[in-house]
Amino acid sequence: xxxxxxxxxxxxxxxxxxxxxxxxxxxxxxxxxxxxxxxxxxxxxxxxxxxxxxxxxxxxxxxxxxxxxxxxxxxxxxxxx
Amino acid sequence: xxxxxxxxxxxxxxxxxxxxxxxxxxxxxxxxxxxxxxxxxxxxxxxxxxxxxxxxxxxxxxxxxxxxxxxxxxxxxxxxxxxxxxxxxxxxxxxxxxxxxxxxxxxxxxxxxxxxxxxxxxxxxxxxxxxxxxxxxxxxxxxxxxxxxxxxxxxxxxxxxxxxxxxxxxxxxxxxxxxxxxxxxxxxxxxxxxxxxxxxxxxxxxxxxxxxxxxxxxxxxxxxxxxxxxxxxxxxxxxxxxxxxxxxxxxxxxxxxxxxxxxxxxxxxxxxxxxxxxxxxxxxxxxxxxxxxxxxxxxxxxxxxxxxxxxxxxxxxxxxxxxxxxxxxxxxxxxxxxxxxxxxxxxxxxxxxxxxxxxxxxxxxxxxxxxx
Numbered sequence: 001x002x003x004x005x006x007x008x009x010x011x012x013x014x015x016x017x018x019x020x021x022x023x024x025x026x027x028x029x030x031x032x033x034x035x036x037x038x039x040x041x042x043x044x045x046x047x048x049x050x051x052x053x054x055x056x057x058x059x060x061x062x063x064x065x066x067x068x069x070x071x072x073x074x075x076x077x078x079x080x081x
Numbered sequence: 082x083x084x085x086x087x088x089x090x091x092x093x094x095x096x097x098x099x100x101x102x103x104x105x106x107x108x109x110x111x112x113x114x115x116x117x118x119x120x121x122x123x124x125x126x127x128x129x130x131x132x133x134x135x136x137x138x139x140x141x142x143x144x145x146x147x148x149x150x151x152x153x154x155x156x157x158x159x160x161x162x163x164x165x166x167x168x169x170x171x172x173x174x175x176x177x178x179x180x181x182x183x184x185x186x187x188x189x190x191x192x193x194x195x196x197x198x199x200x201x202x203x204x205x206x207x208x209x210x211x212x213x214x215x216x217x218x219x220x221x222x223x224x225x226x227x228x229x230x231x232x233x234x235x236x237x238x239x240x241x242x243x244x245x246x247x248x249x250x251x252x253x254x255x256x257x258x259x260x261x262x263x264x265x266x267x268x269x270x271x272x273x274x275x276x277x278x279x280x281x282x283x284x285x286x287x288x289x290x291x292x293x294x295x296x297x298x299x300x301x302x303x304x305x306x307x308x309x310x311x312x313x314x315x316x317x318x319x320x321x322x323x324x325x326x327x328x329x330x331x332x333x334x335x336x337x338x339x340x341x342x343x344x345x346x347x348x349x350x351x352x353x354x355x356x357x358x359x360x361x362x363x364x365x366x367x368x369x370x371x372x373x374x375x376x377x378x379x380x381x382x383x384x385x386x387x388x389x390x391x392x393x394x395x396x397x398x399x400x401x402x403x404x405x406x407x408x409x410x411x412x413x414x415x416x417x418x419x420x421x422x423x424x425x426x427x428x429x430x431x432x433x434x435x436x437x438x439x440x441x442x443x444x445x446x447x448x449x450x451x452x453x
Binding site: 035041 | 225226227228229230231234
């Protein structure tokens, strides 16, 4: 079993994205949260979430493709995946 | 670029191209253990050859990460964009405008002045200008522009990158010492537990040295200047040894060792005889007597690197020619000319190291043409 690095990377970014985005959304409009005028916590939380989701989607797609690829040759046993 | 007086670093084209472009860059990129270590973990020869090429892509864009925030920190007003009273206090309390010294003109920007460790007064250069503490540019920008939330993430990212670099360097230090030196030359054949204990001791010792180095680094204008100086002493002669060892089958072990020693000594002698303008004799050079001065620390470092590389190159060749050559059979797989060329077992064009190398080279030329 080989670990696809996109899974832990995607999960970490998505989790931090959710945490930051929810915090940014909840504190929207409160003093001290937008030093530059941009609700950066919310925006950057969404960016991180998008990146994490993209990584997880790619990993999922690769796993599906590998499974589809492996099935016809399943008679040859493990080791080829 | 034609003369040293035409640019703020005070270095002419030869010193820049040969010192930084050739010796220090190649030295870092081809011999630095931390860089080469990445390629050693690759699962095939092709992947190993691709490693530095792929790593070169973000490295080419590195100036945007380092220089652009630094330039922004210099010009942005400490109170611009800050809307909340609490943060105005935070930002301006540490900014240069709040400097109480009557003689220091209020500098714009977020970079605070470097202060004398004993008196607390802002340091000044030879022309009387306040010396800014550029190492604090990024942290000041973080504190200034990030609200709670993203600030935590930003500081975590900074700390994580420090720790990753530190961990990699400490691992490299104890591996090289324990395996390559101690096990090979000092005490071969000891049980594993002994080497494990030695590795742990080396880790403690390495961390202690880096703490001591941090105190030396604090006396430099910014950490990059100090880093380049260390590379001029360590990597510059090593690059000559690597190049000769890989491409010249007549090179011998005695030649390499003597050359390396002579190169490092040459760096120390050059550094000890020269001094950057306005600097005091000490860690910045001049400890053997000031024979020549350079307009800046970087100019001195580039020429130190050139001196180290040329000395190591010449001494290695001279000593190698005077000592007995190794039989060619023993050099197979080690010297380029005696090793079969690796073949790439990849299908797609973008997986080939050659096409990646061409892409990286084109990128480097284009970026240099734009920002020359």
